[in-house]
Amino acid sequence: MKNRIAPLLSILSFIAFTACNEDAQTNTPNTDSSENKIFQGEPLSMEYEEKIDSLIAQLTLEEKSGMLHGTSMFATSGVPRLGIPELTMADGPLGVREEISRDSWANAGWENDYATFLPAGGGLSATWNPDLAYTFGNVIGAETRDRNKDVLLAPAFNIIRTPLGGRTYEYFSEDPFLNKKITVPYIVGVQENDVAASIKHYAVNNQETNRGTVDVLLDERTLREIYLPAFEAAITEAHAYSVMGAYNRLRGDYLNENEYMLQDVLRDEWGFKGFVVSDWDAIHSTVKALKAGADVEMGTNAPFDEYYFAQPLIDSVQAGKLSEEEVNKHVRRVLRVMYNIKSIDSTGRAEGSRNTEAHLQDAYDIASESVVLLKNEKNLLPVKLEEIESIAVIGNNATRTYAQGGFGAGVKTRNEITPLDALKNKLPESVSINYAKGYEENYVPANDQNQNYGRETIDELDENMVQEAVEAAKNSDIAIIFAGSNRDYESEAADRRDIQLPFGQEELIDRVKEANPNTIIVMIAGAPFDLQKVEKNASTLVWSWFNGSEGGNALVDVLLGEVNPSGKLPWTMPVSLEDSPAHATNSFPGDESVTYEEGILVGYRWFDTKNIEPMYPFGYGLSYTSFDFKSPKVNKEEAYTENDTITLEIEVENTGEVDGKEVVQVYMSKSDSQIERAAQELKGFKKVAVSAGSSETVSIEIPVKELAYYNVDNKSWTVEPGTYTLKIGNSSRNILEQINIEIE
């Protein structure tokens, strides 16, 4: 790990450079809260500009073009005669992807490309723990470096607009504040390993249906307040070195041809100085894309010399349609990142490490804070081992793995502990396991399906398998059903068709519950499901994720009480799909274009403003202990001004019998606002460990600027004066205290 303090020299040269460069930085509101100061990344150092000038002067046009497009599946060309290596890339975000062949999507068949499988995005964000996001970034960054890659194509953090989104499992949240608080430390962690994070997918890539063509139409305020904050923070706070331009269009232009997004917002407003790489096969032109601000074209299969930034780029320069100066600008951005990650002049470059015990421990720590306890009415959990002799373990997900599956990037890992593995390892000899699979994961054959949507399932149960499960449940003291979905069912490139639980699981769950009232239902999934039937008469419900190499161990430790659950939902679980905003407004998936009719009312903002009861609210999750929040106070009685920071203190008391962790969540409401506002918006949170019977004082800093709305008229963030209510709770729907503040 590198020293986090940027050398003074590079800061000075950075300041000097911004004064004279084409990429000069403008002022943007600094919305960083000091609690996360530790997660400030290092800006790209500009001390290499002279060396870059000299290299550019020696490069031929062909060599420049080679540096600006894929000349193999995951790398651009180097120029060995000048000491410029290839720029190599690898997919995340679940861990570093296995090696892909140079000229096809086939697995390269290497033996030394194993990696640690880290929890998918939903699991990471459910921890509500920025420290763990930093840990995540640091592990995947070290593993990327150890695989000798320069660019990690991660994190992926588009806003979850609809529960159907195929990549919901991979993304973080429906809320822009939680999104940025997970994204920033993740990137800082990655880049400390001399690897560039390529943040994706910029921007409004919120559906997979028609993702390659769909034109996203949304108003500017919604774009700024909901869909861009995490990207903005990724650039202005974490200083991500690379951005991946998404497949879709925005207001008519493809993202990789979108001058407004690539030049005006990304570079002029946010001061981005790295390079934009296209999503694979997301470039549609040469001159327009380069001039708009795309730098590197990556694609799918060869022939690589037919890429828009290959021979057509050379032809465009020769035909006078593109200046060589323009080409140099893009090469400069690539070289700048290469110097910063020390892929050129590699003295002192971090070495990285991979598949270590420490990384497995980190994967375990993240997974163990991500499990969400939804319901525990009969106190079946934690399992009381001294009171039982047998457990029925039921369900395909008891033995399922998630490192691979579906379309898109996975991880080739040596370790993935399933729940059944973990139970076998952890249960004492006095407790026997009666395992029954219960259902098969069956799909309609691929040829018979509408390719635009997720896989169609066959939901009929095999009666023999059900009987086996029912018998196992009857003959056991308690039953645990591991249900949910998997990474073949939830996948990139296709949105789900609906949010019904597939494969006949609802009926199976009913029959098992009937056979044994002491049934614990564990959902393993990455996206919301309709739980109406499952919930009915269920006393005990747990939610886990595609949770990495140690997913099974972490989950079982929660079930057995070795770990007290502290995960919180990073999105709203609706009662039914029609309740969620994109569907209530009938504005998904569109056709050639999609209009985000719900505007700023995404996720809980919609449910809370429209008074719609969710199945489980955003931020929700129980513990084996109970907490009380007391005596909230703020640091100022008189009015705050725009540059102030509100420091909110609150006492969190653990009123139960066991130690636990709670997430204090602060939502802001402005009832007399002159503009449209959501009923409440998350503006601060902190996870805190409190021992049984004791109290901790939690301090949460909220810069007043964080309360701003995006004022479209003057294109700036504006803080409305007046009274604001800070609502403090442990979910968006369980507000325990509130406090009013004034802003001048």
Ligand code: BGC
């Ligand atoms: C995905 C990207 C990924 C790229 C390369 C695309 O299909 O959208 O997230 O990085 O493929 O595998």
